[in-house]
Amino acid sequence: MERSPCLRIPRGKGDAVIRFLKDAGLYRLDLKPRQTNGTLLIPIVGLTEDAKARLGERLTEFDVVEGEFDGRSARPARISALLEAQIPSEMHPYLPRSFDLIGTVAIVELRDELAPYAELIGKAMVRVYPRVRTVLAKGGAFKGRFRVRDYVLLLGKETETVYREHGCLYHLDVAKVYFSPRLAYERMRVSSQVREGEVVLDMFAGVGPFSILIAKMHRDVRVYCADINPDAFGCLVKNILVNKVAARVTPALAEARTLIRSNFSKCFDRVVMNLPGEAVNFLDVAVRALKSGGMIHCYAFADRLNGVQKVRERIAEELGKLGRRFDLLEGREVRATAPCQFQVVQDIRVE
Numbered sequence: 621m622e623r624s625p626c627l628r629i630p631r632g633k634g635d636a637v638i639r640f641l642k643d644a645g646l647y648r649l650d651l652k653p654r655q656t657n658g659t660l661l662i663p664i665v666g667l668t669e670d671a672k673a674r675l676g677e678r679l680t681e682f683d684v685v686e687g688e689f690d691g692r693s694a695r696p697a698r699i700s701a702l703l704e705a706q707i708p709s710e711m712h713p714y715l716p717r718s719f720d721l722i723g724t725v726a727i728v729e730l731r732d733e734l735a736p737y738a739e740l741i742g743k744a745m746v747r748v749y750p751r752v753r754t755v756l757a758k759g760g761a762f763k764g765r766f767r768v769r770d771y772v773l774l775l776g777k778e779t780e781t782v783y784r785e786h787g788c789l790y791h792l793d794v795a796k797v798y799f800s801p802r803l804a805y806e807r808m809r810v811s812s813q814v815r816e817g818e819v820v821l822d823m824f825a826g827v828g829p830f831s832i833l834i835a836k837m838h839r840d841v842r843v844y845c846a847d848i849n850p851d852a853f854g855c856l857v858k859n860i861l862v863n864k865v866a867a868r869v870t871p872a873l874a875e876a877r878t879l880i881r882s883n884f885s886k887c888f889d890r891v892v893m894n895l896p897g898e899a900v901n902f903l904d905v906a907v908r909a910l911k912s913g914g915m916i917h918c919y920a921f922a923d924r925l926n927g928v929q930k931v932r933e934r935i936a937e938e939l940g941k942l943g944r945r946f947d948l949l950e951g952r953e954v955r956a957t958a959p960c961q962f963q964v965v966q967d968i969r970v971e
């Protein structure tokens with residue numbers, strides 16, 4: 621056992637908080653979190669005032685306390701610690717400090733300078749995380765209509781995997797569909813706002829992480845969801861079955877604008893629009909699909925400087941053209957997508 625500062629949070633919030641801590645470099649990989657009296661204790665390196673403020677935006681109940689934790693065997697605590705022993709010191713500043721783990725697939729950001737060490741980095745990842753089978757390096761940003769990115773294979777070959785989030789399982793192929801584990805908190809935030817009896821539309825559903833979580837958390841909801849990527853749709857259908865929500869979720873392989881125009885007018889209590897590059901341009905059909913008093917969760921990309929405010933102004937301008945009264949409710953940064961660029965969300969009540 622080892623004594624360490626830790627976060628005490630309500631059980632059930634662990635996935636999102638651990639991801640936040642990992643992104644911030646504050647999570648202690650060498651110690652195991654543990655549960656006690658309905659709470660979860662997560663060992664941390666420490667908590668800066670800035671990190672505390674950012675965590676406070678995501679979670680209302682948390683304390684920083686001290687606790688005793690079991691170690692995670694003799695595995696190296698951090699990939700970089702292992703690699704620093706094998707790679708020349710001038711390369712150390714370029715070593716990847718964060719990565720995404722999606723089931724058995726690890727995704728790192730690899731600087732060109734490290735290309736000669738790609739295999740070594742892949743092997744280190746597998747040594748530190750034995751469940752990893754495939755290591756990929758990002759080959760650019762998400763792109764195209766399907767929002768899929770290119771990857772460079774560092775180790776292994778299988779890009780299909782199963783990812784668990786908030787108790788739901790998602791089958792997906794990272795090379796063929798969009799998926800980001802960094803949206804875990806956002807999916808829980810939206811899902812927690814849904815009330816029993818609601819009818820929800822997820823316009824850009826991907827493999828289903830918003831739709832399925834909403835249907836898992838609420839017995840009396842109807843969720844309609846669409847995607848244009850046939851591979852994402854295939855995974856969506858499978859995930860609906862695997863998570864046993866087929867009675868509540870109806871998927872469509874469809875273009876969202878066309879689907880709404882030909883089927884839906886004033887049908888939904890809530891519309892989720894997670895296509896940040898373009899969602900604002902779909903507000904006209906989202907509003908058409910929404911009942912009076914309904915809620916839209918609209919995602920967009922924004923610069924760091926006044927990003928949320930600029931997105932609010934852009935949304936207000938679009939909605940102003942439609943002649944419906946609206947209230948801009950919570951707006952927040954969801955995650956960093958590039959240096960100085962953020963994905964943001966704006967919740968909108970439309971009368």
Ligand SMILES: C[S@@+](CC[C@H](N)C(=O)[O-])C[C@H]1O[C@@H](n2cnc3c(N)ncnc32)[C@H](O)[C@@H]1O
Binds near residue numbers: 846
């Ligand atoms: C950013 S991803 C989000 C996926 C999912 N909501 C999630 O959180 O993982 C956007 C998805 O929208 C789909 N898409 C893009 N344009 C679309 C359109 N016009 N109609 C329906 N789906 C679309 C893409 O194929 C992609 O799967």
